[in-house]
Amino acid sequence: MTEYGYFLSTEEFTPRELVEQARMAEQAGFRALWISDHYHPWNGAQGSSPFxxxxxxxxxxxxSLPVQTAVTCPTVRIxxxxxxxxxATSAVMTNGRFRLGVGTGEALNEHVLGNPWPPTHVRLEMLEEAVQVIRRLLTGEEVNHRGPHYTVENARLYTVPDEPVPIDVxxxxxxxxxxxxxxxDGYITMAPDEAMVTRYRKGGGGSKPVSGGLKVCYGPDRDEAVRRVHELWYSEQLPGEMGQVLPSPRHFEQLHELVTEDRVRExxxxxDDVEAHVSALSAYADAGFDRVYVGQIGPDQRDFFDFYRTKVLPQLP
Incomplete structure (x- = not known):
């Protein structure tokens, strides 16, 4: 049965706001938390980027909810x-309720130390080696590693959880x-694409969990909600590989005019159409996702949680 979680956006909210949203999410009946891992927001209007x-x-x-990064890039910036x-520390602090979500990242966050931004195939090689290093260190053993991308010498983690941290890719x-x-140990993807879920499971993922996420903008005035999304999250509607290769929030701001309010509306x-919210989340369940995370865009967080607690979540299986 599909579970529903809340998506915390570090690009849009301060640390204290994120913690308060997590409290409200638990009270509303959400079962887990996702949290983004960014050095920069996508644009200046979002205006946040806590560690x-x-x-x-x-x-x-x-x-007491499980927490997962969605996602950390463990290859360039860190x-x-x-x-x-x-x-390891996060898993210990949460009593084993932490999952590490990893991916190949975006230049927006990862180029900040002046390192070159590799092409996709190299980033995938780096990710695979990084996961190997992380898994070895999470055992608590001393690790020495010299690979094509990373060197580790005499490294040992003394604070490790009782069980290995699951790593979703x-x-x-x-x-x-x-x-x-x-x-x-699991698969993360954003669109409710049944074909990709099938590809993952047939490619070796088997019955491992598949997680996805989306952002919505609840509010009584749909046009105002559309304008808010268009101001804050137009970057999600940009085509192609722009999201992976542009290095600065100002570059995304220069492309704002490419995304229309009609595109956001579509x-x-x-x-506040209950059926629209239910249908959007149900699409992930229908595509075979095990867990779906939804995030509210904008400041109307308490009203969003009341809306989902009373009208949306009760209609989801």
């Missing part, structure tokens, strides 16, 4: 040995999905 690992520490004290330590195309099938659930 995700500090926020996870606060979440571990504020709520060395996989450091990601392993962060994941994000994939939006056939190549990344194949890697997720091979090395992941592709994002906006307003």
């Amino acid at each position: 995700v690992w500090s926020v996870i520490g606060a979440l571990s004290e504020a709520v 060395h996989p040995a450091v990601v392993a330590q962060a994941a 994000s994939g939006f195309g056939p190549k990344a999905t194949a890697v997720a099938s091979r090395i992941g 592709n994002v659930v906006c307003g």
Whole structure:
């Protein structure tokens, strides 16, 4: 049976706001939390970018829900040995309720140290090696590793959870999905695409969990909700590989005019039509997803949680 979680956006909200949203999500009946891992927001209007690992520490004290990063890039900005330590500590703090979601990342966040931004096939190689390093370190053993992309010398994590941290791999195309099938404990993808879920399961993923997420904008005035999405999250409607290769929020801002309000209206659930919200989440369940995370765009968080608690979640299986 599909479970429904809440998607915390570090690009749009401050650390304290994220913790309060997590509390409201638990009270509303959501069963898990996703949290994004960004160095920059997608644009200046979003205006936030807290360090995700500090926020996870606060979440571990504020709520009892499972938490997963969606997703961390463990390859360029942060060395996989450091990601392993962060994941291990998060798992200990949450009493084993932490999953590490990983992916190949975006230049927006990962180029900030001046390192080159590799092409997709190289980033997938780096991701596979990084996951190997992380898994070894999470055992608590001393690790020495010298690979094509990473070197680790005499590294040992002394604070590790009793059980290994599950590592789910994000994939939006056939190549990344194949890697997720091979090395992941689960699969993360955003669109309710049954074909990709089938590809993952047949490629080696089997019955491992598949998770997806979407953003909505609840509000009594649909037109106002559309305008809010168009202001804050137009980047999700940009075509092609722009989201992976553009290096700065200002570059995304320069492309704002490429996304119309009509495009937002067609592709994002906006307003207070219960059936529209139920249908959007049900599409993931129908496509074979095990867990679906939904995030509210904009400041009307309490009204959103009341709406989902009383009208949306009760209609979902």
